[in-house]
Amino acid sequence: MQPLLSLNGVNKQFGALTVSDNITFDLPKGQALGIIGPNGAGKSTLFNLIGGALPPSSGTVSFKGADVTQQPASVRCRAGIARSFxxxxxxxxxxxxxxxxxxxxxxxxxxxxxxxxxxxxxxxxxxxxxxxxxxxxxxxxxxxxxxxxxxxxxxPELLLLDEIAGGLTEAECHELVETIQGIHASGVSIIWIEHIVHALLAVVERLIVIDFGKIVAEGEPRAVMSDPFVQEIYMGISVDDQAA
Incomplete structure (x- = not known):
């Protein structure tokens, strides 16, 4: 089945600084995907590339089988990509x-x-x-x-959520998760960047970890979060500390 969204070899440079490095992944229709990573890892830049706020330096972005790499955010919105900031x-x-x-x-x-x-x-x-x-x-x-x-x-057919749970109380976060679960259940595909991991894991079916603009881990959310490498780069838990 054709993916709803496809990124193939997407790069973004600002001068000598690379903020997105060969990003490649597909999002099947109906899936909820979470994206995590340290501050400055390139998560929001990735959203800008998907939503059309920034053009990639190279690579392609496809939505519903159409190449939208050079399309502005307004065109992508009308095609079915929406974003919260x-x-x-x-x-x-x-x-x-x-x-x-x-x-x-x-x-x-x-x-x-x-x-x-x-x-x-x-x-x-x-x-x-x-x-x-x-x-x-x-x-x-x-x-x-x-x-x-x-x-x-x-x-939207694809909803991009950028740290929407930030600043919420625990009760408000729980209510938000229920709302997002209902949105997802209605058939809307979701990509969610979030630092409140327990909220993210209550919704997403797949997780991508980004560090220094690269995808460094991908897969079933709880398995990804259990990866010692992910714990080290995201939570500062070194492999040596776990072995001690």
Missing amino acids: QIPHPFVGMSVYENLLVASSFGGSGHRNPKEACREILDRTGLLHKANRPAGSLTLLERKRLELSRALATG
Whole structure:
């Protein structure tokens, strides 16, 4: 079966600095993939390459069998790739509901009834009671929920989540995980970058570890997290310490 997303030999350099080094992987339709790695490993750059915010220096990005390597983020969004950002930037002068309507209108969602779809999304993400509030009045945690809602309003087939659980309490994180599980169960494919590993492992079926811009481990999530090499680069647990 043709993968939903395919990266083949993707590289990104800024001058002499290589931030993505020969990234190659496929994402089957319907899969939830987690990506972890130390700070500065190149995770957010990888999202920028997938979402179209950055063009690769070399290599190809394909979505639903079409080469989108040179396509901008707006085209990829309308094709079905949506992203939430680590630092939310809503339209602060608009209401929460209006933020979703803009995303639905310009993201190529294909919703038969965009207004009702936006209402249902706000209900799923716990923001329905804030629908008529100005987005600029939301707390940071509520803005994160709005980021997720706006991404969903575009009607994505692939949802990119960039550290969306950061800053949440344990209870809020649990609620978020349940929301994301429901989104995944509805058929949306997910790639999720996250430092809160227990939240990630509750959702994803596959895990990729990136270090210095390279994929250094990949596979079943708990097996990957048990790898001594992964524990050393990600959690600072050296192989010698484990053997002691």
